[in-house]
Amino acid sequence: xxxxxxxxxxxxxNILTLPLIQIxxxxxxxxxxxxxxxxxxxxxxxxxxxxxxxxxxxxxxxGIGGILRIVPIIKSRNYDAALLAQRWWRSxxxxxxxxxxxxxxxxxxxxKILYTKTVDVSNLNxxxxxxxxxxxxxxxxYSQLPQPKLYPxxxxxxxxxxxxxxNAPKGERxxxxxxxxxxxxxxxxxxxEVGRKLVESGFVIxxxxxxxxxxxxxxxxxxxxxxxxxxTSNDILFTSALFSFGEVVIANDSGAGHIAAxxxxxxxxxxxPTTPEMGFYPLASKAKVVEVNLECRPCGPxxxxxxxxxxxxxxxxxxxxxxxxxxxxxxx
Numbered sequence: 597x598x599x600x601x602x603x604x605x606x607x608x609x610n611i612l613t614l615p616l617i618q619i620x621x622x623x624x625x626x627x628x629x630x631x632x633x634x635x636x637x638x639x640x641x642x643x644x645x646x647x648x649x650x651x652x653x654x655x656x657x658x659g660i661g662g663i664l665r666i667v668p669i670i671k672s673r674n675y676d677a678a679l680l681a682q683r684w685w686r687s688x689x690x691x692x693x694x695x696x697x698x699x700x701x702x703x704x705x706x707x708k709i710l711y712t713k714t715v716d717v718s719n720l721n722x723x724x725x726x727x728x729x730x731x732x733x734x735x736x737x738y739s740q741l742p743q744p745k746l747y748p749x750x751x752x753x754x755x756x757x758x759x760x761x762x763n764a765p766k767g768e769r770x771x772x773x774x775x776x777x778x779x780x781x782x783x784x785x786x787x788x789e790v791g792r793k794l795v796e797s798g799f800v801i802x803x804x805x806x807x808x809x810x811x812x813x814x815x816x817x818x819x820x821x822x823x824x825x826x827x828t829s830n831d832i833l834f835t836s837a838l839f840s841f842g843e844v845v846i847a848n849d850s851g852a853g854h855i856a857a858x859x860x861x862x863x864x865x866x867x868x869p870t871t872p873e874m875g876f877y878p879l880a881s882k883a884k885v886v887e888v889n890l891e892c893r894p895c896g897p898x899x900x901x902x903x904x905x906x907x908x909x910x911x912x913x914x915x916x917x918x919x920x921x922x923x924x925x926x927x928x
Contacts, residue, residue, distance in 0.1 A: 597734070600670065602630045602691060603681040604653050606778075607832070607851030608876060610635040611858050612724040613681050614744040615879075618644045619728055620679075623736045628673070630666070630690075637832040638858075641747035653686065663690055670694035679730045680711065700733050702726070722875040744858040744879055748837040756837035763825045767800035771923060772842045774852030775816055776809035779899030781908060782848045783812075784866045788819035789916040790846065794923065795823045802842065804852065806830050844923045849899075853878040862926035864919060868910035869899040884922040888913045 599620055603613045610631060620627045621644035629639050630649040639645045651657050651666055663686065671694045678691035680701035688707035691699045701707065703714040713733040717726035728741060748756075764770070771794055775787045784790075791801045801824045803813040810828040817824040829835055835852075836859040839845055845856035846864045856863040857878035865877055867887040871894045877885060887893075888910060895904050903910075 597625045597676045598674065599625050599627050599734075600630060600649075600673070600675045600678045600691070600696065601627060601681055602678060602687045603635075604630065604632050604651055604687060605682050607635055607638070608854040608878075609681070609723070610638045611744045611746075611851075611854040612722075612876070612879070613727050614638070614642070614644075614858065615724050615742045616679070616681065616727045616730060617642070618742045619731050619736060619738045620644075620734075623731075623734075625734075628675075630670070634830070635832075638746065640833060641749055642745075643747075651690075663693070666690060667693045670696070677734065680705070680707070681727050681730065683707065685710075698733075700730050702730075720875070721873070722877075722879075724879055726875065741879075743881065744854070745860075746833060746836040746855065746858040748833040748840075748859075752831075752833045752837040753840070755834055756841060759827065759838065760841060763827070764802065765800050765823050765825065767798075767823065769799045770802060770842045771799045772802045772804050772839055772845045772856075773816070774804045774845060774847040774850065774856075775812055776805040776852065777848045777850040777899070779869070780901050781869045781895075781903055781911070782850060782899040784848055784868070784911050784914065784919070785908075786914075786916045786919075787846075788816050790919045790923075791816065791820035791824065793916060793920045795820060797920075797924070799843075800824070802827060802838070804828070804835060804838065804845075843927050846919060846923055849876065856880070857883065864922045864926065866911070866914060866919060868908075868914075869893065869895045869903075870897070882926050884926060886914055886919050886922050 628647040677698035678696040683705040685707045688710040692710040700713045701711040703716045715729045720726045803817045803826045805813045813826045839859045839861045847853035853865045857880035862882035863880045
C-alpha cells in the first residue's frame with residue numbers, strides 16, 4: 597500500500613510521528629510524508645520514508661494558492677491512503693481534493709467530515725501512541741512503540757565535531773542547554789544559574805538554539821561567564837549530531853528536547869504552563885521531568901506570551917538546584 601502521512605505541525609509533533617511511520621513501513625507499506633520546510637530534515641535519511649513532499653504553509657503555500665499547488669502533485673502520486681497526523685482542516689482538505697480513497701484521522705478532529713475512517717484516541721496518554729493509532733484501521737498492530745530516531749549523515753557528525761573543536765572550551769564533560777521556545781512562558785528563566793552550577797561541577801556548557809534564538813543564547817552564555825559556547829542553527833540534523841557529543845540536554849517543553857531524545861541523548865525537560873500528562877514529553881530512554889504542581893497548570897495547550905495570572909510561578913518556583921540534580925541523575 598502507498599501511504600501519505602500528512603504532518604505539518606511543530607518540530608516535536610513531527611518527531612513523535614516517526615514511530616507511526618516506522619510501524620507502517622515495517623508492515624510492508626511505502627510511506628511518504630508531507631511536511632514543512634522547517635521540519636523536513638526530521639525525515640531525511642530515514643530508512644522508513646520513501647519520499648518527502650514540502651508544503652510551506654506559513655510561507656509560499658499560505659492560503660488557497662498553496663492548496664491548489666500541492667493537490668495536483670499529490671493526486672499524481674496515486675496514494676492508497678492518507679493518514680492525517682495534523683488534525684486541522686487544511687490537511688484534510690488537501691487529502692480530500694487529491695482524491696485519496698482512504699483518509700484516516702482522529703475522531704476528535706474538527707475536519708473529521710472529510711475522513712473516511714476515524715480513530716478514537718481519548719484513552720491514550722501520549723501523542724506518539726495517539727499518532728500510532730492511525731495505523732489501526734489499516735489492520736496494523738505493534739507490540740512495542742518504536743523510539744523516534746533521527747539520522748544525521750556522517751557529514752553532520754564531522755561538522756559537529758569540527759564545530760566543537762573550534763568553539764567549545766576544552767573539557768571532557770559536556771552538557772547542552774536549549775533555552776528557547778516559541779512560547780515565552782515556556783522558557784525557564786534561570787538557565788544561567790543552572791549553567792553556573794554545572795560549570796562549578798566540572799562541565800562545559802553548550803547553549804543551543806535556532807538562529808532566531810541567537811541573542812537569547814548569547815545572553816545566557818554571557819551570564820554564565822566561563823566554560824561556555826553558543827551554537828545557533830536551524831539545521832536539525834546538525835543539532836542532532838552536536839547533541840550526541842553531550843552527556844545530557846536540558847530543555848524546556850520544546851522541539852529541542854525531542855531532538856535530543858531522537859538522538860539517543862538523555863534529556864531533562866522543564867515543564868511550566870504545559871504538563872507531561874498532556875502527552876507531549878520527549879520519548880527518551882533516559883529522561884527526567886522537572887515541574888512544580890500548581891492549580892493553574894496547564895493554562896493552555898501551548899503556553900502564552902505572558903502568564904495569564906501575571907506571576908509565572910510554574911517556572912519561577914522551579915529551583916535551579918532541582919534542574920541540576922535532575923541532569924546529574926541521568927549521568928552514569
